[in-house]
Amino acid sequence: xxxxxxxxxxxxxxxxxxxxxxxxxxxxxxxxxxxxxxxxxxxxxxxxxxxxxxxxxxxxxxxxxxxxxxxxxxxxxxxxxxxxxxxxxxxxxxxxxxxxxxxxxxxxxxxxxxxxxxxxxxxxxxxxxxxxxxxxxxxxxxxxxxxxxxxxxxxxxxxxxxxxxxxxxxxxxxxxxxxxxxxxxxxxxxxxxxxxxxxxxxxxxxxxxxxxxxxxxxxxxxxxxxxxxxxxxxxxxxxxxxxxxxxxxxxxxxxxxxxxxxxxxxxxxxxxxxxxxxxxxxxxxxxxxxxxxxxxxxxxxxxxxxxxxxxxxxxxxxxxxxxxxxxxxxxxxxxxxxxxxxxxxxxxxxxxxxxxxxxxxxxxxxxxxxxxxxxxxxxxxxxxxxxxxxxxxxxxxxxxxxxxxxxxxxxxxxxxxxxxxxxxxxxxxxxxxxxxxxxxxxxxxxxxxxxxxxxxxxxxxxxxxxxxxxxxxxxxxxxxxxxxxxxxxxxxxxxxxxxxxxxxxxxxxxxxxxxxxxxxxxxxxxxxxxxxxxxxxxxxxxxxxxxxxxxxxxxxxxxxxxxxxxxxxxxxxxxxxxxxxxxxxxxxxxxxxxxxxxxxxxxxxxxxxxxxxxxxxxxxxxxxxxxxxxxxxxxxxxxxxxxxxxxxxxxxxxxxxxxxxxxxxxxxxxxxxxxx
Numbered sequence: 001x002x003x004x005x006x007x008x009x010x011x012x013x014x015x016x017x018x019x020x021x022x023x024x025x026x027x028x029x030x031x032x033x034x035x036x037x038x039x040x041x042x043x044x045x046x047x048x049x050x051x052x053x054x055x056x057x058x059x060x061x062x063x064x065x066x067x068x069x070x071x072x073x074x075x076x077x078x079x080x081x082x083x084x085x086x087x088x089x090x091x092x093x094x095x096x097x098x099x100x101x102x103x104x105x106x107x108x109x110x111x112x113x114x115x116x117x118x119x120x121x122x123x124x125x126x127x128x129x130x131x132x133x134x135x136x137x138x139x140x141x142x143x144x145x146x147x148x149x150x151x152x153x154x155x156x157x158x159x160x161x162x163x164x165x166x167x168x169x170x171x172x173x174x175x176x177x178x179x180x181x182x183x184x185x186x187x188x189x190x191x192x193x194x195x196x197x198x199x200x201x202x203x204x205x206x207x208x209x210x211x212x213x214x215x216x217x218x219x220x221x222x223x224x225x226x227x228x229x230x231x232x233x234x235x236x237x238x239x240x241x242x243x244x245x246x247x248x249x250x251x252x253x254x255x256x257x258x259x260x261x262x263x264x265x266x267x268x269x270x271x272x273x274x275x276x277x278x279x280x281x282x283x284x285x286x287x288x289x290x291x292x293x294x295x296x297x298x299x300x301x302x303x304x305x306x307x308x309x310x311x312x313x314x315x316x317x318x319x320x321x322x323x324x325x326x327x328x329x330x331x332x333x334x335x336x337x338x339x340x341x342x343x344x345x346x347x348x349x350x351x352x353x354x355x356x357x358x359x360x361x362x363x364x365x366x367x368x369x370x371x372x373x374x375x376x377x378x379x380x381x382x383x384x385x386x387x388x389x390x391x392x393x394x395x396x397x398x399x400x401x402x403x404x405x406x407x408x409x410x411x412x413x414x415x416x417x418x419x420x421x422x423x424x425x426x427x428x429x430x431x432x433x434x435x436x437x438x439x440x441x442x443x444x445x446x447x448x449x450x451x452x453x454x455x456x457x458x459x460x461x462x463x464x465x466x467x468x469x470x471x472x473x474x475x476x477x478x479x480x481x482x483x484x485x486x487x488x489x490x491x492x493x494x495x496x497x498x499x500x501x502x503x504x505x506x507x508x509x510x511x512x513x514x515x516x517x518x519x520x521x522x523x524x525x526x527x528x529x530x531x532x533x534x535x536x537x538x539x540x541x542x543x544x545x546x547x548x549x550x551x552x553x554x555x556x557x558x559x560x561x562x563x564x565x566x567x568x569x570x571x572x573x574x575x576x577x578x579x580x581x582x583x584x585x586x587x588x589x590x591x592x593x594x595x596x597x598x599x600x601x602x603x604x605x606x607x608x609x610x611x612x613x614x615x616x617x618x619x620x621x622x623x624x625x626x627x628x629x630x631x632x633x634x635x636x637x638x639x640x641x642x643x644x645x646x647x648x649x650x651x652x653x654x655x656x657x658x659x660x661x662x663x664x665x666x667x668x669x670x671x672x673x674x675x676x
Contacts, residue, residue, distance in 0.1 A: 020243060025095045027078050031058040032124075033093060035100050037242025040128030040188040042214065047080075047091045049106040050118040050219070051227055056084050056106070058091055071258050072096055086110035087227065099240035099251055101195065104218075107231030115227040119200070119219025120234035126182060126190060126212040128241070132584035133206040134181040135173050136501070138163030139419045140460050140474040143589045144500045145601050146183070146581035147173035152207040160203050160220045166375060168419045168460075173588040178464035179238075179503075180204035181249050182214075183581055189245040191252050192216050194235040195259050197464040199225070199433050201422070202235050222424035223433040246576045249503040257506035260468040263446065265509075266453040268566055269412055269538040271303030271339065273514050276542035279482040280309035280379070283322040284330055286544070291337055293545035297553070298560035300567055303412050303455075304334050305342030305540065314377070314384055315350030315357065317401045331409030340455075342412030343405055347398050347445060348420035349375070349384040356397075363387055363394035365425040373425050379482065386420040389441035390429035399444045406452040413454055415445065415470070418461035435465055442469035457511050457538070463504065472509035472538055475501040477591060479513040479528075479542065486519060488668060491528045492603055492623060493594040498535050499604040500581075505574030510535050514542025515559070517552050523622075523669030525552075526649050529559050530619040530670045534575045534607045539566040562648055562672065563614040570613035577604030578618075578636050598623075605630065608637060615643070615676025622665040632673070633660040639675065648672040 023037045034043040048057040061080035068077060075094035082089050090105040104120040130149050137144045142163050150173050162172045179193025192214060194202035200218035207213055218234040225232045238255060240248050272294045274282040291304045310327070312320050319327045331341035350357045350364075352374065357363075364372035364385040372385040389395045402413070422438035432440070442458075446469050449456045458470035466473050476494040480486045498512045512535045517525045532539060541556065548556075565571045582602040589601055607619040616637050620630045634641035645654040645661050652671050654663045663671050 023095070023098055023100065023240065023242060025093065025100050027063065027080070027093065031061045031080050031082070031091070034124075035239055035241060036127060038188050039186065040184055040190055041241040042124045042190065042192070042239065043127055045122050045124035047089070047104055048121050049087070049089050049104060050121070051087055051106060052115050053118070055121075056087050056089055058082050058089050061091070072101070072255055083109050086112050099238060099255065102237040102239070104234040105231045106227060108227045108229050112227045116224040117219070117227050117232040118224045119217055121215060121217045122237060123213070123215045126206070126214050128184040128186065128188060128190065130182045130184050130190070130206070130212045132183045132581050134176050134179070134500070134581070135171055135588075136176040136178060136180065136463065137171055137497070138177045139168045139462050140458070141477045141591070142169055143171050143477070143591055143594060144497045145589050146500070146584040147588070148584050148586050149182070149206055149208045149212055150174045151209070153209055154213065154215070155205050155207060157220065159205065160217060164201070164221060165423055169591060171588050171590065173585065174205050174207050176204045176206070177462075178202055179252055180206060181245055182206060183245050187244060188242050189248040190241045191238070191248040193238050193252060194218065194464065195238045195252070195256050196235045197435055197462070197467070198235065198439060199436050200235050201435060201462075202464075223435075225433060226431055245580055250576070253503045253506045256464070256467060260507060262507050263450060263468065263471060265471055266411070266455055267302060267340070269303040269340070269342070269455055269540065270299055270566055271301045271305065271342075271540055272545065273305045273307055273540045273542050274309070275307035275344070276478075276480045276514050276516050277518070277544040277547075278309070282307065282309040284325060286546070287330065288333060290545045291334060291339055294541065295337065297545075297557050299539070299541070301339065303340045303342055303540070305344065305412055305414060306330070307344040307414065308416070310343070311345070313351045313354055314346055314382070315354050317345055317405065327405065327410070328408040335409060340411040341409050342414065343410045344414045344416060345401070345405070346417040346420070347402060347415055348387050348441065349417055350387060352383040352385050357385060360394070362428065363391055365423050365427060367425055370426070373423060375420065384420075386423045387441070388427045389421065389437045390427045390432045395441060395444060398441065399448060402445050403448050406448060406454055411452065411454045412457070413449060414457045414459055416459040418442075418458055418466070422462050422465060438462070438465055439469065442466075446470070458508075459511070463501070467507045470508065472511045473504055474511045474513065475504060475535075476513050479516050486516065488524050489595045489598045491520075491524055492598045493591065495527070495531045495621070496594065496601060496603045498531060499577055499607065502535070502574065502576055505537065509537030510574070511538055512536040514540045515556070516542045517555055518543045518548060521668070522555070523666055525555055526670040526672070527621050527668065530621065530672050531607065533559070533562055533564045533672070534609055534617060534619045536566050537571070539564055563612070563617055563674065565609055565612070568613050570611075572609050572612040575607050575609040578606035578608050578632065580604050606632060610637060615674055618673040618675065620663055620665055620671040620673060622667060622669050625667050627664060627666050629662055629664045631660045631662050635659060637675070643675045646674045648674055
């Protein structure tokens with residue numbers, strides 16, 4: 001069978017640029033399928049379902065075809081079914097214009113006592129001379145980067161756990177969570193991943209072994225669901241090929257946003273966050289002093305967020321003695337300055353030493369021996385336990401804590417360490433996966449927040465599962481840490497994740513962490529601030545504003561006058577990198593390595609936000625230690641080249657010739673271009 005996704009003409013006149021050739025889907029009689037466009041794609045993809053440790057493959061299915069419409073548009077559908085013993089496996093392929101989705105299902109055709117579905121897998125070959133693949137970290141903080149396609153035998157099942165549970169900060173260059181993008185020598189890309197994350201964690205493995213192989217899997221690890229007559233489904237897989245990397249990833253992210261629309265935004269936060277300078281030493285007088293200084297800098301500030309350090313303990317979400325007015329009193333004082341009060345909490349964790357924890361051992365996710373799973377907090381060394389949201393009492397307590405903070409006047413919730421809500425282990429309800437438990441908790445919290453008109457930021461959070469249950473996602477690693485020197489390496493490390501994860505914007509606002517300028521050279525200040533102005537759909541300052549030098553305050557006051565995506569009336573569709581992925585890494589990347597050797601990985605240098613109320617904005621970031629001249633082509637921005645160009649920081653000269661703008665940027669410095 002061979003299907004061509006239909007072309008849709010948006011106007012009667014001939015297009016200025018010829019449309020790309022259609023994506024071709026071919027389905028073989030043995031159940032394998034292939035898709036390709038312009039020589040890039042996947043071949044011989046084979047589907048299987050793992051039931052109670054046994055892989056049931058689709059090898060000789062019966063096929064039916066139909067056409068129908070759904071949220072993603074019109075599609076030609078092929079359904080393949082096969083029964084092996086008492087297990088029926090169904091693969092549903094839908095060919096849209098420009099992409100294909102696939103969904104696997106398993107159902108019981110007879111008696112299946114005790115049988116459990118453990119995962120769904122598609123394996124195939126990558127065509128088109130692949131060079132580099134996205135390694136997207138599991139959570140907000142896990143390193144994300146592009147790596148050369150790794151030479152390897154097929155990775156074992158253990159690799160699929162990297163990034164999960166207490167390994168959430170580690171990466172493997174062969175592994176990408178939720179979605180992967182594979183670039184080729186022809187600059188045509190392949191994107192493979194999942195469009196949803198409601199029940200199963202999806203990961204994509206890419207490696208080179210007698211050709212380039214790919215394995216995409218929903219499930220694995222400790223998650224499973226009972227095999228029933230009604231059936232168990234995978235997440236909805238996604239494939240596209242043959243377009244440029246940013247275009248292919250944009251197709252994926254728009255489809256995610258269609259299936260999981262972002263919640264309505266009550267306001268766009270602009271303000272100050274206590275964490276990146278004060279850390280756990282934050283106090284009520286410091287918060288109020290910074291709020292007063294914030295009002296003098298010229299930002300349209302509407303939010304002040306109190307971070308970790310206000311609470312009695314993780315799980316005892318009441319104010320400690322450093323906040324004599326109490327949480328409601330502080331919120332009232334901020335409100336009188338026309339500032340929303342914001343607060344940090346880690347809702348899924350509880351300190352194991354608290355009386356509440358010791359009195360309720362059944363509230364927590366447990367290991368195979370029935371013991372609560374422990375997580376050691378970075379700085380205090382305390383053991384934290386993950387709440388089991390399938391336990392109604394535990395869930396009600398967690399939601400009640402959020403409700404109380406909202407009632408005290410807090411309208412901005414930074415929910416942190418959210419990976420704990422998706423921890424794999426034993427729960428009170430054994431027929432709920434870790435992601436279903438995460439969704440159960442987050443939806444309950446989000447309902448409270450929406451009822452109060454509060455903004456929710458997901459931090460330390462699994463990326464795709466946060467869609468629809470938060471307004472924003474921390475896309476980068478922390479910009480600073482307590483007790484460590486702050487400088488260029490921290491800026492580049494955080495900017496790498498933000499620049500690589502640009503594609504989340506259609507379904508989650510990108511939180512690039514705070515603008516942090518203390519002690520930086522002016523050029524690095526401009527890099528750090530430009531990335532936030534262009535990437536952040538919310539904006540926060542992170543220095544102790546009362547301790548900055550006058551020159552640093554003057555810098556922030558000048559930055560307040562520059563175009564910011566967070567404060568624009570028309571912010572456009574979000575920024576995209578014009579030079580991704582660049583030179584990829586040759587191996588896995590850890591956060592520690594990124595901070596020690598910032599030259600070892602690539603970060604996009606050209607960040608562009610198109611069609612904003614300020615025109616087209618381009619951040620030109622020189623990460624190198626030498627002066628560089630950068631070229632920004634009009635075609636890459638969809639512009640004619642007649643627009644005026646202005647450099648907004650220091651007025652660097654910008655020239656235009658042969659369809660491109662050129663600007664020379666000093667070493668470790670940035671230019672900020674406005675084209676209109």
